[in-house]
Amino acid sequence: MATSLNLSSIFSSSRLVTTPSSVFPTRQRRRIILVTSSSSGGKPTILVTEKLGQAGIDLLKKYANVDCSNDLSLEELCTKISLCDALIVRSGTKVGRDVFESSRGRLKVVGRAGVGIDNVDLAAATEYGCLVVNAPTANTVAAAEHGIALLTAMARNIAQADASIKAGKWTRNKYVGVSLVGKTLAVLGFGKVGSEVARRARGLGMHVITHDPYAPADRARAIGVELVSFEVAISTADFISLHLPLTAATSKMMNDVTFSMMKKGVRIVNVARGGVIDEEALLRALDLGIVAQAALDVFTVEPPVKDNKLVLHESVTATPHLGASTMEAQEGVAIEVAEAVIGALRGELAATAVNAPMVPLEVLRELKPYVVLAEKLGRLAVQLVTGGSGVNAVKVTYASSRAPDDLDTRLLRAMVIKGLIEPISSVFINLVNSDYIAKQRGVKISEERMVLDGSPENPIEYITVRIANVESRFASALSESGEIKVEGRVKQGVPSLTKVGLFGVDVSLEGSVILCRQVDQPGMIGKVASILGDENVNVSFMSVGRIAPGKQAVMAIGVDEQPSKETLKKIGDIPAIEEFVFLKL
């Protein structure tokens, strides 16, 4: 049975909502109350701390008192915020815990007029009951155009030549550039911005390849772009353009090791986030000539320090985070964020909300361990995907002896989506935006209810998550029909993994998991445990599921810490182990 989210009903009535511990930090779990008017009973007050398109300001003024105060110190911001119901920022205002604390409960919405919300402390926002919304689509083209502008300017030394001629020189030989036509461009991250960059680069006659394990292959094919592995992308490209979110997996993705795999003389563009590049390593690669040139719009620390060596480097073209700065994009994001902020102040739902799940407390209490289970199954399943076909068909099965009407699966569905998409994206997913995000990414989620006999005491017996039409980096995770399949139950309150592909296992879903397929034989548990023990990795549990004695078995090992690459290699080198995978929960 497919369940759709009727979000407006969740926001209506008393507007009492709560945050589940699995989704948002637990330091201060409290009920969030969204109210529709300012505490003074009159018009709400909205503080705008950075340049915002006039169309957005005009819209805000129709509904609220608008205070546009740029360049506030933290102290000034903290003083003003206690008099404001909403705050609108771009990337230059740090909205940390102290801001939420200082608001003393009055601040109800933070609007980010752009995509990245790394400058807003989401955990604190949620704890203080403050909704955060962003404007994820209106600056996509601007960022893509800036990427292309940097690519072409870099290849033809435009910035350097311009500085030279302005200094009274007429230097022609020094600024001979390189051509783009026929060259290979690797686009890393084939999301909204990356795909627009790819489309434009094709128009420049470039051969475009992309690495994004989660992007739909048909979208790439439609614009003549080849999806390849990370290694192929970085080692064959003449140009690399970064369009990834800054996540744990992408942080310093460009480092000494990855630079050493690149073609000598590669050229790099970064319009994503500074933290995706190890800036020290880039300096070394530039000085060694591995990287011939770089064009950077974003930096780990913004603004960069005055004598930042990258900014001053002759082979670097730098811009001060201008990706979204076109008249059109700024008007667009201003309208997008203004509508979302006004809607949220009115108590309506924002499709671009990045926090604030809303579920009645009674439902939440009962479903709490299943919420954790759903998210972790999604997280496990997506980590098993490999290859370029992309995640586009996910089926979630809830086996329950409850009558279908007696089980609200909206939160579970949202949490499966959260588990599937958050590890691979810059978006934050909750009950409000999960379906929107899944649809936007071309991920079709279907739900199925399996009605079991027996006592309806437990809301759910087990949940199965299947991803169709993908390859797996752990072949044993495939079901008979070729889908990645993971299944879990709540056992004595603890979410547990009970099936991987065709193999039954029994693993509580905490910490991380190593899955190994092996020839079923005695002594395997001991061998793996002793390798992990040698590195002081604490094993929390082990379980083996086999097809038949002496045949193949899947061993699941729960570990508290992430084992080193060397340790994982030692496990893989055990002769009886046919394949293995390390999964973070």
Ligand SMILES: NC(=O)C1=CN([C@@H]2O[C@H](COP(=O)(O)OP(=O)(O)OC[C@H]3O[C@@H](n4cnc5c(N)ncnc54)[C@H](O)[C@@H]3O)[C@@H](O)[C@H]2O)C=CC1
């Ligand atoms: N410089 C500027 O002014 C602007 C910068 N941005 C930044 O550009 C970046 C991309 O933004 P959007 O395209 O809107 O985001 P998006 O979420 O639409 O696309 C990101 C893509 O990266 C992929 N991805 C995630 N992890 C990956 C990995 N480890 N390897 C390969 N691919 C991976 C995702 O599957 C997704 O398709 C973000 O960092 C955003 O903050 C966006 C707008 C303006």
Ligand SMILES: O=C(O)C(=O)COP(=O)(O)O
């Ligand atoms: O939207 C984004 O992610 C950006 O990086 C744009 O930042 P800005 O609004 O120009 O400060």
